Amino acid sequence: MPGDPSKNLTVATTGASGSLFLKHFLSLVVRDIRVQNVNFIASNSGLRVMAEELGLRGRNNLITQLVGKPSKKIREQSNDDIGANIASGSYMADAMVVIPCSAGTLGRIANGISVRLIERAADVCLKEKRPLVLCFRETPLNKIHIRNMYRAADAGATIFPLIPAFYFHPANLDAMAEEFACRVLAHIGLPQTGAFHWKS
Secondary structure (H helix, E strand, O other): OOOOOOEEEEEEEOOOOOHHHHHHHHHHHHHOOOEEEEEEEEOHHHHHHHHHHHOOOOOOOHHHHHHOOOOOOEEEEOOOOOOOHHHOOOOOOOEEEEEEEOHHHHHHHHOOOOOOHHHHHHHHHHHOOOOEEEEEOOOOOOHHHHHHHHHHHHHOOEEOOOOOOOOOOOOOHHHHHHHHHHHHHHHOOOOOOOOOOOOO
């Protein structure tokens, strides 16, 4: 919305199916003038899933491959760099979104296991009381998944399952993925003008 302060976001992707949702999320973020900076982290498993689902070829020009053009606002971070800016609570990030979020990543976040940057950045959001959105992608759920979702939510995270909507009659997979991305962005205070709104 006009007049809102610029946003500084952390976006991570992990080894769960659903790379199309990440692609549309980042595309919307790139176009949103309210977003000033994005720190982007991809796990090794996330890179493999993106390669299989989107046809990406390695890490070179990763952002260009994802959103179709270079973006100065997106800074890639190595998941192995535990000393990166977003690993510290003194670095001001307005929100973090993990999309998609694997069961393994959820488990590590829920139990405070911060071996790599994705989990550490999430841990920082929780301890600093900043929005953390986990777009969890797994099915069926076992009791460990359910307990970890509860633990993460109890610690302050939002569990935002990667479940697309059908009530707006999406024309294709891209429309479905973009609408989901719009809902996530609205949840962190960045409503999108093109999003579907239910009218009774």
